[in-house]
Amino acid sequence: MPSSSPAALDILNLKKCFGKPAVNDLSLTVRDGEFYALLGPNGAGKTTTLRMVAGLLEADAGSVKVCGIDAFSDPIAAKHVLAWVPDEPMVYDKLTPLEYLEFVAGLWSMEPDLARFRADTLLDSFGLASHSNERCGGFSKGMRQKVALAGALIHEPRLIILDEPLTGLDAGSARQVKKVLSGLVAQGVSIVMTTHILEVAERMADRIGIIARGQLVAEGTLEELRERASADGNSLEDIFLKIVGGGSEGGAQTGKADYPDEKVA
Numbered sequence: 608m609p610s611s612s613p614a615a616l617d618i619l620n621l622k623k624c625f626g627k628p629a630v631n632d633l634s635l636t637v638r639d640g641e642f643y644a645l646l647g648p649n650g651a652g653k654t655t656t657l658r659m660v661a662g663l664l665e666a667d668a669g670s671v672k673v674c675g676i677d678a679f680s681d682p683i684a685a686k687h688v689l690a691w692v693p694d695e696p697m698v699y700d701k702l703t704p705l706e707y708l709e710f711v712a713g714l715w716s717m718e719p720d721l722a723r724f725r726a727d728t729l730l731d732s733f734g735l736a737s738h739s740n741e742r743c744g745g746f747s748k749g750m751r752q753k754v755a756l757a758g759a760l761i762h763e764p765r766l767i768i769l770d771e772p773l774t775g776l777d778a779g780s781a782r783q784v785k786k787v788l789s790g791l792v793a794q795g796v797s798i799v800m801t802t803h804i805l806e807v808a809e810r811m812a813d814r815i816g817i818i819a820r821g822q823l824v825a826e827g828t829l830e831e832l833r834e835r836a837s838a839d840g841n842s843l844e845d846i847f848l849k850i851v852g853g854g855s856e857g858g859a860q861t862g863k864a865d866y867p868d869e870k871v872a
């Protein structure tokens with residue numbers, strides 16, 4: 608749908624080198640209100656790209672605009688309109704979900720009544736209402752992930768950046784998260800999500816971008832990608848493998864590096 612609002616995310620010629628290029632002159636645009644899935648083999652540069660967008664990692668070159676705000680020259684304003692949920696989110700073990708959400712809301716200087724209302728609504732949406740007064744320390748990975756996601760949403764961001772949000776979630780939790788995300792998109796919120804679960808991208812995303820070797824190698828709706836891969840009738844997995852080939856970037860590079868130069872949020 609055409610929109611007069613600025614793009615939710617505008618990445619232009621972004622570069623980051625760790626000895627060798629991790630993100631290599633990458634440009635992409637996520638439209639206002641769009642659900643954009645970022646796919647790519649292990650080590651393709653997805654997380655590095657999103658860390659730069661979220662202000663956790665300094666770019667070597669390029670620019671990033673979030674809802675029209677220059678994220679490099681005005682990072683605080685950009686952070687107000689975005690939410691970042693890493694693939695291994697951190698919550699405070701000694702706090703209950705309710706305390707954690709009220710704590711995060713306090714960091715955003717939200718009114719206590721509004722914070723409580725938002726916290727209760729979010730905990731309910733994620734199926735955590737009955738655990739809202741238990742300490743997070745005893746929670747499973749999936750429950751912690753949902754608490755972290757709720758915390759990221761408390762300030763009503765316009766752009767939500769999710770790195771592998773469904774990893775480690777059971778079917779019920781994954782469905783709750785997908786439902787919340789779809790509901791947010793229906794309200795006009797924009798989402799960028801990396802995932803290795805191609806079926807999720809296929810079902811949920813308005814557009815899909817495929818990154819390989821730090822560059823955007825394909826982008827479009829599922830239909831457009833099908834056309835591009837001349838793979839009519841095939842699944843996204845067929846298209847993906849045709850575009851990027853099998854295997855991870857750099858062969859054995861499948862695990863996370865130790866990120867020595869990561870900034871503290």
Ligand SMILES: Nc1ncnc2c1ncn2[C@@H]1O[C@H](COP(=O)(O)OP(=O)(O)OP(=O)(O)O)[C@@H](O)[C@H]1O
Nearest residue numbers: 625629648649650651652653654655864866867868
């Ligand atoms: N802080 C860092 N120091 C050194 N190398 C890094 C750092 N961060 C990322 N890299 C390297 O940059 C490349 C891109 O990594 P990145 O984590 O962005 O890939 P990815 O597409 O998110 O992969 P995955 O799907 O496995 O999460 C990899 O070769 C990785 O080892």
